[in-house]
Amino acid sequence: MRNGTAITEFILLGFPGIHGLQVPVFTVIFFIYILTLAGNGLIIVLVWAEPRLQTPMYFFLCNLSFLEIWYMTTVIPKLLETLVVARTAICTPCCLLQSFFHFFLGTTEFFILTSMSFDRYLAICKPLRYPAIMTSSLCLQLALSSWAVGFAIVFCQTMLLIQLPFCGDNVINHFYCDVGPILKAACGDTSTLELLGLLATVLVIPGSLLFTVISYASILSTILKIPSAPGRRKAFSTCASHLTVVSLFYGAVVFMYLRPTAHSSFKMNKVVSVLNTILTPLLNPFIYTIRNKEVKEALRKAMAFPKTRRHAE
Secondary structure: OOOOOOOOOEEEOOOOOOOOOHHHHHHHHHHHHHHHHHHHHHHHHHHHHHHOOHHHHHHHHHHHHHHHHHHHHOOOOOOOOOHOOOOOOEEEEHHHHHHHHHHHHHHHHHHHHHHHHHHHHHHHHHHOHHHOOOOHHHHHHHHHHHHHHHHOOOHHHHHHOOOOOOOOOOOOOOOOOOOOHHHHOOOOOOOOHHHHHHHHHHHHHHHHHHHHHHHHHHHHHHHHHHOHHHHHHHHHHHHHHHHHHHHHHHHHHHHEEEEEEEEHHHHHHHHHHHHHHHHHHHHHHHHHHHHHHHHHHHHHHHEEEEEHHHHOO
16 A cells, blocks of 8 residues: 555546636536537437337437436536536545446447447348348347446446555546546556456447448448439438437547557547537537438427417417
8 A cells, every 4th residue: 555544535626727717617518518418308308209200210319318418417517516616526436436337328328329330231231121120129139238238348347446445646637537547546456457448448449430330331332322312312311410420429539548648648638538528418419400300300390289289278
């Protein structure tokens, strides 16, 4: 042990370099958080209420929206606290719990997006067999598998992490409990955990990205074979929203986790982490709504329903 005092809490520094800007930053992030909750919640309600949206693509979109709501909620409240409280402390069990849910939901998102890529591949490359292959049972299996595998990967590492004693530096230069600083504060041997983390990162991120790239390469090849321009546009429009979301998500993740260490900057990683935690969940509902006629029609129908009801009364 590096000293005789066991850590009972961690200190989150947040963004110490924005003195004087805490109030406007707090306001912007709080507004984005509320808007994200409303946007993703609206998608879930629309899909549940509109029979035409109860298809595999929207089923996976509901899973993604539900995940994004909780992904932000694990981090944003404490982030907002770092902006208004001089010393933001979080108890050690709470810190470990926040870290678990943050990485569990983040890992699950890779598998949900991969399942959505598989769905788009079948819809465009195997249109005649699509209804027979992508059944409700298969959709449920893919979704449950995504959540279960994401949970298992992070849960195993967390069980090892909570058994370690903590007596090192308890200051975390971040706005949430990142696993790196937690491991640095551990007094025991962390080599097994670091190896498991590396294996999980290498398998999950490049593995899901490779599957998505192969899926979209096949989709692009199929679209280019369509003889008519309107047919190509229609086929591409069915996967454009998902491709945009995938590009934003993987772009931020690859920047943070798969760059060479020599070119990494912690401050830049923190900025990208904010974008990935805040902006990506915010943009998802707008990306799927703006480019999707079915969602826009369902939204117009939902907005018109109260007026129709009042006239009827």
